[in-house]
Amino acid sequence: MKKLAILFIAATMALAAADAQAIDFKAKGIWQVGMGLSQRNFVKSVGGNKTDSNDVMNSRSRIRFQMDAVASESLSGSVHFEIGHIQWGQQAGGGALGADSTSAIKVRMAFMDWQVPDTSLKVRMGLQNLTLPTKAGNSSVAGNLDVAGIVASWQFSETVGLSALWLRPFNDNYSAEGNTNYLDNMDIWGLTLPVRLEGFEMTPWVLYGIRGKNTFNGTQIWNDGNPMTSMGAYPFGMTAAGARGFTDLDTDKMYGSLFWAGLPVAITAFNPWNIKFELNYGYVEGMGRYDALERGVDPVRGSTQRQGWLAKALVEYKTDWGRPGIFGWYGSGDDGDIKNGSERLPSLRANGMFSSVIGDDVHYGGSLQDQKMTYAGTWGLGLQVADVSFMEDLKHTFRVLYWGGTNSPSMVKYATTRTDWNYTNDYEGIYLTTNDGLLEFNINSVYQVYDNFSIGLWLGYIANLMDSGTWQDGHAYLGDSYSKQDIWNVDLTFAYTF
Template sequence: MKRIITLALAACMIFGAAFNASAADIKASGGFWVGYDYVNTDNTGKTNDFIQRFRAQIDIIASENLSGTVFFEINNTWGQANGKVGPGSGGALGADGVNVQTRRAYIDFVIPQTAVKVRAGIQGLALPGAVLGSPVLADDVAAIVASGAINPNISLTGFFARPYDADESQTTIDLFGGIVNADLGMVNVSPYFVFANAGDKAQKGSSNQGDLTFNEDAQWYGVAFEVTPMPNLILSLDGVYGKASGTDAGFLVAGKAAYTTDHFVPAIVGWYASGNDSDGEGLMPTIDGQDFAPATLVGEGATGITSDAIFGDALGKWGVSLQADEITFIERVSHTVRVTYVRGTNDDSKDIKNWGEDDSAVEFDLVTTYSMYDNLDFIVDLAYVATDFDDGAAEDVDDVFKAGILAQYSF
């Protein structure tokens, strides 16, 4: 009997070893957000929502040279059903809804006998942005990205992406781009370019295209610098030039200086983005420009899932922002404070997102984070904006107030 048991155990060990040799490691990460969002805008009234979000990323790792990733998201606004199907469904009584969103699904692999890494599928793709993120593209998109280092200090990245393809009637938009990253010690520089090939019938402004704001062939050339001239001081600079076929070109330049102290990180940020002239040209085209967020309500600057981008993105505007991050007076509690002056650069004022040269605002932001546990944060995100809008669609907006209160669990 002992001999039989011994043989059985040996067989289990052999089969177990063979199974483990062929199996992949699976890792899960993500987070939950649950909170309350209040916004008061003069011309549109008040919104008062309880919201939640669940995100889960699953990595299936075969080896250091091969892996796959899927990333899902579920959003709900309490009390809203949205026809039981689509984003935001399932918040009404009964909680039924089909609303699982596929944010990312891609494979990573290394080409054999090389150091070239390839990522293919729906993935996060961001162009360099040293100051506040990219004003051109930083979003999830279907793409193929190849990257590799030519020496310890210089790496190259090339990509093809398809952000829009409605059907076969020339509505496709394809992106081709390249990025160089050079680490030169105190200086890190990342030049890049992007070409967009748009079909003859490609449209802009559709909800299916997100923030896509061009419908012709377009091109962008940019560079991001980060300089550390002395310990604790970081100087950042971004410059990007973009042009859609048949229109005048546009540009954005931005700079930031940040100094790290024992108690907080003070910073000053400034940017200028060209606007439309009397002919309606001069605004830089963008694929998704709301990642460049100098404030809570200019760009996607809110913490978590509360309201942001009420004033659109930073294109067609200029501004200066005084900021202080990581302010700590009490253990496990930190604050971020921003005071931002913003003014339009377009000739004409159109609406609350497209400002003319006489439209301006001052925004005050305060974000407080209390780390209750290592994986649980309680966040209060406040913003108040005093506006001075000239004649236009937003002339009746005097001020805007936004408050978000959230609990975030990360795993």
């Protein structure tokens, strides 16, 4: 752990010099440990071969450390280090006997904040964590996104503000003879307009971007698991072996356009009612066509264009004993014609927060962790009671919800491996047709042991109601040998914050 030792030595030296430099150094962070049991693949076997090879029991830990160098209210800098995820027993991540790997140590964020003199204009520059404005169920376009860029914010009054941003998610990752780093950048510009009135809030926002023809062709991007699968044809165009060979074929276009818009709204004027809803739309210009095999035999030229929309809502009623509520969402789905592209909402990095089994960073557990769920191509309706307490410092959330699909069942004939289509730990999430469904149950509890230390117990179960006939009859690689299963998780989490 040499890098970690150097980090803390540097921090100690900086603190010692704080008075001389008139800089106030502040440190904060979180230690997290999670352990759990889980079954996390909706597919049990294909062709008589078991597809779910994941361990039932897992344990992991993570440390996030943040240091701020504050010169004044108008100038500061921040660096965030992350150690982990450390999978206990895994050598590559430093969790095996000896624990001497340094591969798990990384810089998560590094940015500076400054204010233009004599104005209310504030600027953040560097590698930062970004979530687009959202009210119901977290962002379906960009949530918890670590990205390099600049965000400038101006507060006109107590009720109205404006933020402008420029992000560069990708650049210089493409390598080819004679064309290294050629047309491989992605740039995104955006505006948000927060409006806050008594009992009412809304923040309309818009993003426009461009992507080069080679943006997603970088080898390292795919080695790391490309989070941009939810901007293209995925999961179509996969080979039988599951290789991601569909990205961009020959195209005359040098750049393609990207566009998103959203309208999140929160209404609290009717206390104790709390009403939240939001609308999202996204468009990704097609950059060439690819071969999709119909039933694994006949090639069909599919389009890489993708555009779609999503609506979400949450209504809660506040009481002394908890917050009962109803929530739901509906997203556009594929229409069955692969030649005109996908009709699912594209996203940069979505969060799904209505579910604690399929969602993103809902809790730091040992089993179902860091799931990416866009809600694209699905609909859902659920009931929950949040923050129920039967004893001091112990709170529970009870939830039941039904998932459905909005994608045409005829799209199944272009499927390759069923595992790639319905695995909970992926950037796009599960793919559901209008014949499929899921029934989920959650019981989540958090006990605040000390002011800075909490223990959580997360219980989840999803009954697999996907239509086996749809997949067996339409899928070239399954036939009569396809077997499905329910998924579940039991996670115990420990978190110390300072």
